[in-house]
Amino acid sequence: MTTLKRLFGAALGVLLVVLATNVTTFSASAQTIKMGYADAELVLVNLPEYKTNAERVQRQIVSSQKELEALSGELQGDMQKFEKQAPILSPEKLAERQQELQQRYLALQQQGASKEQELAEFEADLMNPLIEKVGNAVNEVAAANGLDVVFKSPGLLYVNAATVKDITADVARSLGIQVSETDEAASPVGQ
Structure with a gap:
């Protein structure tokens, strides 16, 4: 039994030495990692194409809403007419009109869901x-600056400017746009 304990103890000791060596090696290599951050969203919203596309999406949303509101208004008008006529309709005609209105209501709901999906696809495209x-x-600027890791700046709460490089302005310049310093200052990083 003591031989087993000694063998287990020796194996545990070797394991601890290996782990300690790996942690030390990792710590030493972690110090050489060059990090940066870029506010890709800030760059994106400053692209002229973004503004144009956002306006196109908004126009499509408004158009779809108007179309659905018109159909909904039409259906509501028909439902009000039905409610007024219901007392004088035969039971068969009453059931027929109720079913027709129910089908139109379901079709309107399906059309709304379909429009929503179309809008999402349009926006994604x-x-x-x-x-x-x-x-x-971002990848090109990171490579040009020799950065190993680039973070999204909105996800960071605190950044040590001495150890992490902000490449947001460089990314914007590479795309032929400028981001204002006030926009960058409004970002939660570096504060």
């Missing part, structure tokens, strides 16, 4: 290429 464009610019 317009915005995804811009998001990819900004992401590529």
